[in-house]
Amino acid sequence: MNRFLAIVEREMRKFFRSPVLMIMSMMLPIVQLIILGHAMGGHVQNARVAVVDEDHGPQAVKVKEAFDSIAVNIATFKTFPYENEMEAREDVRTGKVDAAVIIPPQFSRRVYAKDAPRMGLVVDNSDAVLSNAIVGEMQLMVDALNKPVIEQRVVKDIALRVVEIYPYMEYMKYLLAGSIALAMYISVMIGGGMLYIDDKARGVHEGYLVTPISKLELVMGLNAAGAIKAVLAGISLTVIGSLMSGLGTIFNPWAVLNLLLLILGTSLAFNGMMFLMMVRVDDPLVPRAMFGVLNTLLFFPSGAISPVSAFPKWLRTIASVDPFTYAIHGLKAILLKDGGFVAIQWDLLFLFTFGIGTLLIATPLFKRTL
Known part of the structure; x- marks a missing residue:
């Protein structure tokens, strides 16, 4: 020993x-x-998103208010107004912004008429993490905008409720x-x-x-x-x-x-x-x-x-x-x-x-x- x-x-x-x-x-x-x-592994923050508003109607204003809410709260991205779609697409391609949202003409009218309203999202998918974060946040925002003002008394849609066992894990x-x-x-x-x-x-x-x-x-x-x-x-x-x-x-x-x-x-x-x-x-x-x-x-x-x-x-x-x-x-x-x-x-x-x-x-x- x-x-x-x-x-x-x-x-x-x-x-x-x-x-x-x-x-x-x-x-x-x-x-x-x-x-x-x-x-x-953290949340994506302060991504740069260009917004091209070709509608200027009340529903376009509602969408931009939703963008402002995201920027103030979880800050996934910040928005910058653009006048021209081609300029916004070029800036996404060259890396000046990370994505561009296109609100087309007649968007508000189509929303009120329930005539398949659409927005465009141009993303730089060379960075999969960043683009997926922007797409995911945009999808959540669109889902929130699609919810009816007055909820149905009987919910017919299937819903998934996620229960996290532990607090947010950095x-x-x-x-x-x-x-x-x-x-x-x-x-x-x-x-x-x-x-x-x-x-x-x-x-x-x-x-x-x-x-x-x-x-x-x-x-x-x-x-x-x-x-x-x-x-x-x-x-x-x-x-x-x-x-x-x-x-x-x-x-x-x-x-x-x-x-x-x-x-x-x-x-x-x-x-x-x-x-x-x-x-x-x-x-x-x-x-x-x-x-x-x-x-x-x-x-x-x-x-x-x-x-x-x-x-x-x-x-x-x-x-x-x-x-x-x-x-x-x-x-x-x-x-x-x-x-x-x-x-x-x-x-x-x-x-x-x-x-x-x-x-x-x-x-x-x-x-x-x-």
Whole structure:
């Protein structure tokens, strides 16, 4: 036990003597959380929409009042008056405005006569997110204008009532679970995999080989130190990210206990995976070259940025064996849904089984020779 703890102590001393390494391993997930959390997933606001009124009738005025209401309230878009349809279409094409609404001549007369009144909407569909937001908001406005002033006593149309279980979820909160897992992965990659290969390249590893330390003690000592580093990174990102995102989950003792179990299981799984990959590697450039590939292969299919159900079948297969997937699912279940232990039990089972299994495979592959 003393030999095992000596390895852990050496690795942790080396880690804490390099505060820059500790800080840099945390910077990428925090920057990603801040930038992507605010840049993606939110409501589209302040889009520019040109309005060409060729009718100038009372119904056209009603439509423009509805536009003003949208601009004041949810602010999806702001409107700008145009005199000419061709000018508005050209400005949409060149990007001066994002869309153009055309209110044709005789629009008010057609509304009163119930003679198929129509408005035109020209959108720049090169940006699907923006154009879909404008089209969706315009459709809601048209549906509201079509409602009769006096509602029918007996409603004959089928209606869908949407009930949202949770309050509005900002994308920054949605992204937090992925940022926590990414911080732990970077900590394992930099503080575990790369340092281990660097030690072998510098000859530090040879010092272990002249001691009576067994292969199992050496493997477990190195991985225990790596797991402690990953746990510290996970706890730090959980606290910082929760405060930044406005989540109060960290003030719930039971939720904190579940989060600690998830962080421990994730650190074990990541360490086991990285050690299995690096156990026979001698070139210190290999883990640096693998970093970007592994990050893309493991992080993006995990559901951290978009749901796994939206992936093609071959990508869902990768996600099903990716420890990132189970770590992120569990973290979301606790941080966003307060799901309790029942919601994460299968995630914990996979993470601990995966971590222990990879370490058991890596141990006989470890060479206790030069």
